[in-house]
Amino acid sequence: MSTRRTASFKWLVPFVYIVFLMLPIYWLLNMSFKTTNEILGTFSLFPQEFTLENYRAIFTDPTWYNGYINSLIYVCINTLISVTVALPAAYAFSRYRFLGDKHLFFWLLTNRMAPAAVFALPFFQLYSAMNLFDTHIAVALAHCLFNIPLAVWILEGFMSGVPKELDETAYIDGYPFWKFFTKIFLPTIAAGIGVAAFFCFMFSWVELLLAKTLTSVDAKPIAAVMTRTASSSGYELGLLAAAGTLTMVPGAIVIFFVRNYIAKGFALGRV
Amino acid sequence: MALSLKNVSLRVDGQMHIYDTSVELAPTGFNILLGTTLAGKTTLMRLMAGLVQPTTGEIWFNGHNVTGVPVQKRNVSMVYQQFINYPNMNVFDNIASPLRLAGHRRAEIRKRVAPVAELLRLEPFLKRKPAELSGGQQQRCAMARALAKDSDLVLLDEPLANLDYKLREELREELPRLFAIRERTVVYATTEPSEALLLGGYTAAMHAGRITQFGPTGDIYRHPMDKLTASVFSDPPINTIPVTKQGQQFSLTDGTHWKVDGAYLGLSDGPYEFGVRPHHVHPADGRSDGALVEGTVLVAEISGSESTVHFDLQGQPWVSLAHGVHAFGVGETVRFHIDVDHSMLFSTHGDLVAAMGD
Numbered sequence: 001m002s003t004r005r006t007a008s009f010k011w012l013v014p015f016v017y018i019v020f021l022m023l024p025i026y027w028l029l030n031m032s033f034k035t036t037n038e039i040l041g042t043f044s045l046f047p048q049e050f051t052l053e054n055y056r057a058i059f060t061d062p063t064w065y066n067g068y069i070n071s072l073i074y075v076c077i078n079t080l081i082s083v084t085v086a087l088p089a090a091y092a093f094s095r096y097r098f099l100g101d102k103h104l105f106f107w108l109l110t111n112r113m114a115p116a117a118v119f120a121l122p123f124f125q126l127y128s129a130m131n132l133f134d135t136h137i138a139v140a141l142a143h144c145l146f147n148i149p150l151a152v153w154i155l156e157g158f159m160s161g162v163p164k165e166l167d168e169t170a171y172i173d174g175y176p177f178w179k180f181f182t183k184i185f186l187p188t189i190a191a192g193i194g195v196a197a198f199f200c201f202m203f204s205w206v207e208l209l210l211a212k213t214l215t216s217v218d219a220k221p222i223a224a225v226m227t228r229t230a231s232s233s234g235y236e237l238g239l240l241a242a243a244g245t246l247t248m249v250p251g252a253i254v255i256f257f258v259r260n261y262i263a264k265g266f267a268l269g270r271v
Numbered sequence: 272m273a274l275s276l277k278n279v280s281l282r283v284d285g286q287m288h289i290y291d292t293s294v295e296l297a298p299t300g301f302n303i304l305l306g307t308t309l310a311g312k313t314t315l316m317r318l319m320a321g322l323v324q325p326t327t328g329e330i331w332f333n334g335h336n337v338t339g340v341p342v343q344k345r346n347v348s349m350v351y352q353q354f355i356n357y358p359n360m361n362v363f364d365n366i367a368s369p370l371r372l373a374g375h376r377r378a379e380i381r382k383r384v385a386p387v388a389e390l391l392r393l394e395p396f397l398k399r400k401p402a403e404l405s406g407g408q409q410q411r412c413a414m415a416r417a418l419a420k421d422s423d424l425v426l427l428d429e430p431l432a433n434l435d436y437k438l439r440e441e442l443r444e445e446l447p448r449l450f451a452i453r454e455r456t457v458v459y460a461t462t463e464p465s466e467a468l469l470l471g472g473y474t475a476a477m478h479a480g481r482i483t484q485f486g487p488t489g490d491i492y493r494h495p496m497d498k499l500t501a502s503v504f505s506d507p508p509i510n511t512i513p514v515t516k517q518g519q520q521f522s523l524t525d526g527t528h529w530k531v532d533g534a535y536l537g538l539s540d541g542p543y544e545f546g547v548r549p550h551h552v553h554p555a556d557g558r559s560d561g562a563l564v565e566g567t568v569l570v571a572e573i574s575g576s577e578s579t580v581h582f583d584l585q586g587q588p589w590v591s592l593a594h595g596v597h598a599f600g601v602g603e604t605v606r607f608h609i610d611v612d613h614s615m616l617f618s619t620h621g622d623l624v625a626a627m628g629d
Binding site for chain 2: 168170171176190
């Protein structure tokens, strides 16, 4: 009897969990299809007067859609730089013993422990002095501060999972180092590269403080555009909701592509 | 010609991994490196391959000093204990990869991969990735790669150790045939004396970073130079006990004695170390002639039709490997018969004085 009763309520916990998890997302989606008046005026579970006006506004107004383009540009540059730099670094950490290697590895990680706000002022000063202020590369480089250590950490885990004998077998077979690295080693840890790239992409995409500090107009990220809650026409909550919904899309797309490897990335005790 | 090490030693972080070693391997057939784990077999192989450079000494191959020549430029192939294949390539590409690197043409590569794949029964799997193969097939793939490459030196580092019993037996029988196709030096590392005997050729017994003896496998088995080599070449290790020869008699400290004969007759009187392999020590079962000793049973294991009895013989741990089921209780005092016709006699320093039988 008792087992049957517990069994019949098994669905409850995940159900409640998912409802609470999905509710804010649903609400955002819900609002994005409403007019601002409806959002402020009535409480409704779904749009009373369904409108795509908010989305149209975003895709036609350059100040909005440029935000997405800017964000995507520096996020992609950052992901590319982070993974490219992290690959040889991670290889060195996983394959060679050198003076202070463990300390250096740990020190890399501690870079992630400082809040980004700490670096906001020095970065602002530095990039202004270098005439890099308000450029995509500035934000991409700034995000390397925490993305390169992360990528090194993830990739080192994947690389250490590959036996050193594979390298040696390749050398014995006659592969020069670079040929081995690109033709055999990189394909072998492709999943790891995917996971590392994913995390770099996500962290760079959601980071607001540095991106906002280092840009003004030309490279202004979408998250900064969104913080502008009021415009000349008063509150535009519907528009903001639509922008928020669109901001989640790139992350969702990237997750879709690496979903099979993410678990592996976590399982290696990294991230 | 072939491969020779001249005063090679290796020191890593102040620790000696390989002590001063000089050896000239047999140019064709199997050269077996026999030793327990940590004896330095793999390290020595890595030195031979050129993966590590010796701290001192030189490595010569076919009359050339190859010390310091990068591994890519030495015509070597190697198979590891772990199943190492290129995970991103299918079996065909795995086997073909050294040939591709050597710059062979497509048709030529296909012509050379086919017989090797056939020999190792990999034909049905050529299109598969190594991860989709069983352990035995993976190791066969690794061997096929080593075989396909036209190398003068093949290093096999315990290639069968990670395989299950049946596959190991199977591959072990095939090995000599596989590598006999072309004249080349094969070095084979193993921990199992029986494997060394089966593969024949030459054997280098290794212990703690040294080659204790090198020579034809049978000779080393029958006439190990010293107690250490004898014990490396015996599984379980050889039984030894101090004896005193006096006239026509060997006696132990407790008075147990037996008659001296055969090769031992002409030896001078005095203290010796008597050694006999476990499968030449059997429970006496009522026998009253020959060399009989009494021991206290420590452990008795029965595996199928064989019994392994560990017993204490005057403070020395002895092992008896006997056919048939012999059930003894722990602590029981049992008489054992030593087959003196298959025994060895060492000096008190451990050097071989005389050996009998095969």
